[in-house]
Amino acid sequence: MSKNIFLFLICLLTADPSFSQTSLSQKxxxxxxxxxxxxxAGERNRILARVLSEEIHKRTGKTFNIRHQFPKDNEPAIVLGTFDQINVFPERLxxxxxxxxxxxxxxxxxxTDPKxxxxxxxxxxDRGLVYGAGRWLRKMEWGAGQLLVPADLSIQSAPAxxxxxxxxxxxxxxxxxxxxSVGMFEQYIRELALFGANSIEIVPPxxxxxxxxxxxxxxxxxxxxEQSRIADQFxxxxxxxxxxxxxxxxxxxxVKAELEERHEVFAALPRLDxxxxxxxxxxxxxxxxxxDWLDKSAEVLHxxxxxxxxxxxxxxFRPTQAWFDRFFYHINQQYDWLGGVVFGPWVKIPLPELREKVDAAIPIRRxxxxxxxxxxxxxxxxxxLALAMTLGRECINPRAKDQKAIHNALAPYASGSLSYSEGTNDDVNKFIWTDQDWDPNTPVIETLRDYARxxxxxxxxxxxxxxxxxxxENxxxxxxxxxxxxxxLLQWQEMERxxxxxxxxxxxFQMGLIRAxxxxxxxxxxxxxTQQEQEARSILAVAEDKGSLEAIETAKQILNKNWDDPLAAQLKNRCHELAENLYQSIGAQLTVEPHGAAPGRGNFVDNMEAVLNDAPWLLDNLEAIAKINAEADRLKQLDALLNRNNPGxxxxxxxxxxxxxxxxxxxxxSWKEDPGSLYSPRISFGVGLIGVEWVHEVRAIGFEGTSxxxxxxxxxxTLYDAPLKIRYKDLDPKLTYTLKVAYTGRFRSRMKLKVDGDITIHDFIQTGHQPIYSFRVPKEAYQDGEITFTWTCGEGERGSQVAELWLIPEVEK
Structure with a gap:
């Protein structure tokens, strides 16, 4: 609808004498x-009328009957229709x-007519009617026996x-x-539709x-x-x-077995688009x-x-240029069965570049x-790190502002999106994303207010x-x-009371509470x-005063001391109670036991006792150092342990x-320009190998740690072959520096390191075998006092990663 037509509708209302008696702020x-x-009306519209009646009844406790005779002038009415039924609407409309x-x-x-x-x-x-009804439901103010609507609620809208x-x-x-259950899916799909979603994606058995x-x-x-049937209703x-x-x-x-399976699956679905x-x-x-396989699949599908x-x-996961060359060759043949291209996780090519490589007539879905x-x-x-270790991979994760930024950064390059979801943990994100696909100018706070209302x-x-x-913000x-x-926490506890x-x-509501x-x-x-570790380190720092063995034993006792905090215990117990409540209400599996979560997925409540300091690593070190016979050597190793990060x-x-x-x-x-980090670096989490870095003398005693x-x-x-660059300034060109670097992380990549002047520090190293490497840095690389280290991966690798870096100046003797 044009802006002028919408204003005309408003003028029709304001010209009515009855409307002049109603303040815009009134309900x-x-x-x-x-x-x-x-x-x-068709069957889908009849279903929508029933859904509307049910949703209002849930909130008000009142029954809203469905009628088929047009309402009288002074009769409170919620009138549903489509543009092809225009002849039944009031003359002015x-x-x-x-x-x-x-x-x-x-x-x-x-x-909205005050009459x-x-x-x-x-x-x-029919779809537009669903979305209009949903928008109206989102704006109504309801309570027991009461349904109020802002007097100025007049809306025209269409999806972007x-x-x-x-x-x-x-x-x-x-x-x-x-x-x-079937009923739970019906309700959830209904709610998505009422907020503007026009698609669902299912997975095969x-x-x-x-x-x-x-x-x-x-x-x-x-x-x-059943999911297919429910979606078709809307x-x-x-x-x-x-x-x-x-x-x-x-x-x-x-191939025959795979096609037979697809016959079974496709035949079972009442609707598949x-x-x-x-x-x-x-x-x-x-x-x-x-x-070739998709061509065979298309025959069965159709x-x-x-x-x-x-x-x-x-x-x-490990793409090569040859793979992409053949992929785009086939895509741009525009086979009859082709619907489009999907851009999602682990697609190496950034979406703007993908849009350039795919024929403009072929749509892209995010x-x-x-x-x-x-x-x-x-x-x-x-x-x-503490929250990454505990919340884990699939926590309850409301990220309203982030989702809008992520959506809008790339929205113009695609025809919309159908999200990758592993459950209800991302519930808030779903509604933010749908609202942005409808209108990317929608403020986040508006969606959240609609969600809450x-x-x-x-x-x-x-x-x-x-x-x-x-x-x-947490x-x-x-x-x-x-x-x-x-x-x-205080805000959510007040709402809880x-x-x-x-x-x-x-x-x-339970999800909001448990996160708080x-x-x-x-x-x-x-x-x-953190305090516990600092106390232990303080004891070890003065080990020379009372002897290294006594200091080690005292530090171990501190690091092994149980945490006894009644308030913290209450917070922990409440989390477990809410996890059980969520299991009962929605089947959410936040623990492996008793709720049966898939390990490493949504079971973030299991992570509450993760150790958040370096106690395991320190204890391993202290056990090894205590086995050294000479006091002077023990003190030397304790000093090296406490000064591990000190580059001198x-x-x-x-x-x-x-x-x-x-x-x-x-x-x-910036992050807002490249939220998926396909051009730029990101922070990642993951050890990728088990072991302990030891100074030479401790390695010599043969100790193998486990932390x-x-x-x-x-x-x-960085992902794939995007270069990872780290720059240092204010180096002294007269000094000689040693680079000490830790290669740990999720990937087992082959990485190569160069510095300014195209000087190779090391050729491709297969990471994952040892964590720490040391290299002499050529002076010609930092004669201006600056140096940029650049890591790249071999073709098909998943990315470069660096955990720690030391630049250690050589001490003159």
Whole structure:
């Protein structure tokens, strides 16, 4: 709708004498309203009227009847219709609507008339009517026996992007979906549709996962059929993510078995619009073989769903240029069955470049990872190690502002998105992302207020909306000094005290609570364990006074001392209670035992007792040093232990996973420009090897430790062959420096290091065998007092990564 037409609708209202008596700040009372639907309305519209009635009843306790005779002038009414029913609307509204040039597909108009009062929700099509009804529901203010609507609520809107949806994979790997009943999926899909989603993505019964789950109420083949049926009620597109799990796609028997499986799956689905086949992760195939297989798959697909299209992602872990050359050759042939290209996790080519390589007529769909925090497509900026270790990969992760920034950075290059989700942990992110796909100018706070109003009630709007924003602030920067964390807990505890029993059973409210308690507990634990380590180090620093063995024993006792804090115990117990509540309400699996989570996935409550200091590494070292016979040698090793990070006078040391060291890291793009870090470095987490770095003398005694310093758990890294650059200034050209570097991390990459002047420090090293390397730095590389270290990977590698770096000046003798 044009701006002028929308203003005309407003003018029609303000010209009415009855409207002049109603202040724009007033609310209209719809508590006695009925829902009106044209008698010839189709089945989907009838379903929507029922859904609208049910959603209002849940919130008000009142029954809103559905009628098919047009309401009288003074009768409170909620009128549903589509533009092809324009003849049944009031004359004034007909006049306005008839002047519209073209209402975009999926668009809607909401027109509030103080007479009655009445609201007219008119969709351009069936989908538009769903979205108009959803927008109206999001703005209404409700309570027991009462339904109020702002008197000035008149809206016209249409989506900016044609693809808007989320993956709802019914499989054991997810942190909650596998526990969903048909009714739970129906409610969840309904809510996504009412917030503007027009698609869901399901997964087949066989993926890179266990085939069974103790939580599943139906076999997977039956549940995905139900998901497809539910989505069709709202005219939502149904996608299926279908990786290539066969053992050999060149063998006729293997191909036959795979095709038979697809016959079974495609036949079971009442609706299927799109098949998404990832190029890898899992199921990597060479492009020629991949596209030959897709051609065979298309024949089977079209037997059951003749209009369905196939989408492919160039998603491979170790891509080569030859692989991409063949992939784009095939894509740009524009086969009849091709729907488009998908950009998601582990696609090496940045989206702007992908858009250039793919023919302009071929659409691109985004597949954003909104669910993971560790090993994520879009990692949390400035994330503290303590929270990374405890919240883990699939924590409850409201990241409202981040999601908007991530969406908008790349939105113009694609036709919308259908997110990668592993469960309900990313619930807030889903609604943010859908709102941004509808209109990328939507403020985050508006979505959060709609979310709070719709799911909790009007009295909770500001508390919940701001409470979710503060939880995002909890994960930014050093946790030790984050004053927001205890304030966030107090805010959520106050809401908890005021919450009704019904609200306390609301899984979304439970998720907000558990994160507030969890963050506060981890912060208190970090403060204690930081102090504990510093106390032990203080004892070791004066070991010479009372003897090394006594100092070692005292330090060990300090490091092994149990934490006894009654308030912290209460926080911990509340987290476990809320984890159980979430299991009961939504099937969320936040622990392996008793809730049956997949280890390393959503079980972040299991991580509450993770050690947040260097105690394990120190204890290993102290055990080894205590075995040294001579006191002088023990003291020497204790000094080396305490001065591990000390590069000596005039030297440099950086823990490159720590934000404070990022002043050294060279990046040509900001996080908001490149949130997926395909051009620029990122902080990553992961040790990648087990062992302890020892000075030469301790290695000589043959001790093999089992722990590692925390500094090895964080790295700066780049993905694939993007160079990793670290720059130092203010070096003394007269001095000779030794580079000492720690190569740890998630990847086992072959890395090469050069410095200024194209000087090679070392050729390709296969990392993962040892953590620490030392190299002499050529003086000609820093004659101007500056030096830039540049790491690159070999073709097909997953990325460069550096945990620590020392520049140690040579001491003149």
């Amino acid at each position: 209209l009372d719809f508590s006695e309203a009925a829902i009106f639907l044209h008698k010839d 007909r006049q306005a609507l008839s002047t519209l040039e073209t209402m975009p597909r999926e668009g809607f108009v909401v027109w 009655g009062p009445a609201v007219y929700i008119i969709g351009q099509d 992007y044609p693809i808007r949806g989320h993956q709802l994979g019914y499989r054991p790997k997810t942190n909650s979906y596998d526990a969903f 066989r993926t890179d996962d266990d085939f069974t789950s103790r939580h599943m109420q139906l076999p997977a083949i039956e549940m995905i059929a 005219d939502m597109d149904v996608w299926i993510w279908y990786p290539n799990m066969g053992s050999d796609y060149s063998h006729p028997d293997a 799109h098949l998404f086949v990832p190029g890898g992760d899992p199921g990597e195939l060479e492009p020629d073989e991949l596209f 037997q059951y769903h003749p209009n369905a299209k196939i989408w492919i992602s160039p998603q491979v 597949y954003p990872d909104i669910t993971h925090s560790l090993s994520s497509q879009y990692p949390i900026p400035e994330w503290d 719709f799911f909790f009630g009007p009295e909770w709007v500001e508390g919940v909306a701001q409470g979710l924003l503060t939880q995002e 994960v930014r920067g050093p946790l030790l000094t984050n004053a927001q964390v205890p304030v966030t 005021k919450a009704s029993p019904g609200l306390m059973k609301n899984f979304r 308690y969890f963050d506060a507990y981890v912060q208190k634990k970090l403060i204690y364990e 006078p005039g030297g440099f040391y950086d823990n490159l996973g720590h934000p404070k060291s990022w002043k050294r890291v060279v990046s040509d793009k 590692s310093p925390q500094s090895w758990m964080m790295q700066v890294n």
